Amino acid sequence: MRRPETKASIEALIRKLRDRIPEVVLRTSLIVGLPGEGEAEFEELCAFLKQARIERVGVFPFSPEEGTPAAAMEHVEFEEAQRRADLILELQAPIMEEFCQSLVGKTLDVICDGFDEESGLFTGRCYADSPDIDGQVLFTGPAEEGAILPVAIDETEDGLLYGHCTEDAPC
Numbered sequence: 001m002r003r004p005e006t007k008a009s010i011e012a013l014i015r016k017l018r019d020r021i022p023e024v025v026l027r028t029s030l031i032v033g034l035p036g037e038g039e040a041e042f043e044e045l046c047a048f049l050k051q052a053r054i055e056r057v058g059v060f061p062f063s064p065e066e067g068t069p070a071a072a073m074e075h076v077e078f079e080e081a082q083r084r085a086d087l088i089l090e091l092q093a094p095i096m097e098e099f100c101q102s103l104v105g106k107t108l109d110v111i112c113d114g115f116d117e118e119s120g121l122f123t124g125r126c127y128a129d130s131p132d133i134d135g136q137v138l139f140t141g142p143a144e145e146g147a148i149l150p151v152a153i154d155e156t157e158d159g160l161l162y163g164h165c166t167e168d169a170p171c
Contacts, residue, residue, distance in 0.1 A: 007044075007048065011048075011051075011052070014026065014052055014054075025055045025056060025099070025127065025128040026052075026054045026055055026056070027054070027055065027056035027057070027058075027128070027130060027134070028054055028056075028057055028058070029057070029058040029059070029060070029133070030045070030057060030058070030059045030060070030088065031059075031060050031061070031062050032045070032059060032060070032061060032062065032081055032084040032085050032088060033061050033062035033075060033076045033078070033080060033081025033082075033084055033085075034062045034070065034075060035062075035070050035073035035074060035075040036073070036075075037062075037075075037076070042084055045088075046087070046088070046091055049088065049091055049092065049095075050091065053095050054092075054095070055095065055096065055099040055128060056096070056099075056128060056129070056130065056133075056134050057088065057089075057092045057096075058130065058133040058134070059085045059088040059089060059092075060085060061078060061081035061082045061084070061085045062075055062076075062078075062081045063078065063081075093159075096135075096159050097156070097159070099128075100135070100156035100159060100160075100161060101156055103126075103153045103156070103161060104153050104154065104155060104156055104161075105152075105153065106152075106153055107150050107151065107152045107153070107166055108126040108127070108137070108150070108151055108153060108161075108163075109126065109127070109148050109149070109150060109151075110124040110125065110126050110137045110139065110148070110149050110150075110151040110163075111124050111125055111146070111147070111148050111149075112124045112141075112143040112144060112145050112146060112147045112148075112149060113125060113131075113136070113145065114145050115141075115143075115145075116138065119138060121138040121139060121140060121162075122138070122139050122140070122141045122143045123136050123137070123138055124136065124137045124139065124143075124149070124151070125137060126151075126161070134159075135158075135159035135160045135161065136160055136161070137151055137153070137160075137161045137162075137163060138160055138161070138162050138163075139151045139162065139163045139164055139165060140163075140164045140165065141165060142165075143165065149165055150165065150166045151163040151164065151165055151166070152164055152165075152166050
């Protein structure tokens with residue numbers, strides 16, 4: 001994708017961020033199955049992700065867009081790109097779970113996105129969550145959409161955080 005960064009420069013940046021900001025949450029989005037990505041490159045990506053332990057990763061299979069240079073280049077079939085995306089998600093699951101577990105017992109500022117009728121809980125996002133990509137915080141209220149609330153995190157399951165508004169602050 002003609003990006004000037006190298007693996008070494010990205011690893012150095014991650015080390016620098018983690019050294020200077022111990023509680024930093026790193027997030028990235030990946031496209032797998034791009035032209036030029038063979039099995040060796042994909043395995044290198046997997047090894048990098050295991051080592052870097054990025055807390056939030058969105059991953060998407062390459063889908064050629066008509067009229068772009070990449071669409072005319074040789075690339076893996078969509079099914080293979082989807083398989084690779086699924087493997088990345090599988091690799092990331094324990095890393096994400098470890099991060100979510102580290103939030104249990106903490107109180108986070110959560111922006112309320114609305115109410116989920118099925119669960120009977122309010123939904124929201126904390127500082128680590130990208131809308132429509134990462135997990136959510138599900139919590140008891142009352143709350144209003146758009147409000148930023150202190151939510152005590154009680155538990156986590158499958159990348160979701162569950163909690164309640166704290167008693168010492170209005171919800």
